[in-house]
Amino acid sequence: MHGLFANLRVAMVGLTLGLYYFLPWLNWGAGRQAFLIDLPNRKFHLFAWTFWPQDLFFLTAILVISALSLFLFTAIAGRVWCGFTCPQTVWTEVFLWIERQIEGDRPKQMKLARLPWNHPDKFVKKGTKHFVWILFALWTGFTFVGYVTPIRELAVSLTQFALGPWETFWILFYSGATYGNAGWLREQVCLYMCPYARFQGAMFDRNTLIISYDPARGEPRGSRQRGKEPKLQGLGDCIDCTLCVQVCPTGIDIRNGLQIGCIACAACVDVCDSVMDKMGYPKGLIRYTSENALEGKPVKVLRPRVLIYTGILTAIAAALLIAVLLRVPLKVDVLRDRNALFRETFDGLIENTYTLKVMNMDNGPHRYILSARGIDGLQLRTDKPEITVAAGEVAEVPVRLQADPASLTQRSTPVYFRLQAVDTEDLATEQGARFLGPTR
Structure with a gap:
């Protein structure tokens, strides 16, 4: 099919x-892969940022934003995700394109299918098609693993036949899933396996844009003489050519109303518009519209569910952006010595013992100066006045805090440990703890 929506679908396939x-071939900085989920080292590189397991709430926010975005787009424009950007749709389009390039258009494919398997033309074309499908699927699986294992290292290992067992398994697994889903199952995944098809109807209302047939204009349908007004023949604009059914990937008849099999690919819109052009009728017999618009009622775009989705989505996205921009790639955990609440030194001071775990979540090493506050005259004792931590490493630092008993007004006093990087003023963090001691 050719037309506006077919061109848009091709553009989305190329983009996605x-x-x-x-993306996995793009480097950032000193030869580091720009997008890498580094599972062995427990970190995730995203361009200039590096995230650690302690940043898991960022992933949670991204998943919530993705879900709310899907709800918002569905409430406004129906299953537009399914028709243009769903991975199943995108890869199926590529596999169908390969099939057309090798076997020809639909009539040629049907003629080829009727040939016996011992016919050389059928064997060569079918075999070539599946060979290209498998190559493309293997490339897809290789790229998938390249998001977890640095793709250049993966390519070298592949050429030297030195892939690890897990890398080999996931390349073959994802390749097999791509070949099976996009090559064989195709829209059956949308009809029978995708959970989104089951609950997306709950997000529709009478103002949601969906692909619809206009029965008031199209009925009664039937063949007619070209050039003669349809109404004079007692007919509507639909010539009952059934092309809208033939181009539908799931085989539904959109003229029977919206059905669960409709993935909003808009192929029926393009083919119907082309028929209307040939007949000299206005386009839009099948079009993106809403139930209210079809009935001539006012259409409300800014309705409560859209405003609620938009408000929540904007708030979470803004909070996530601010949190990422203000994120300090340094974390300190303070552990008190549980063997002794406190002890008195020879010079009469009260001492508490702690272990600090300093995590450098930056991409380079840093030296830090440690200080403490919270009690008048508080003294910090440690064997490491300056703490050096390599990128991605955790350093354990034993420290002791000493305070004059005269400065203690309660049995438990809040104190704060502060780490300040020597090489940059912007890299600093503070962590609270409790100082225990006797009261006067």
């Missing part, structure tokens, strides 16, 4: 797959 296959 181009991003998928290109």
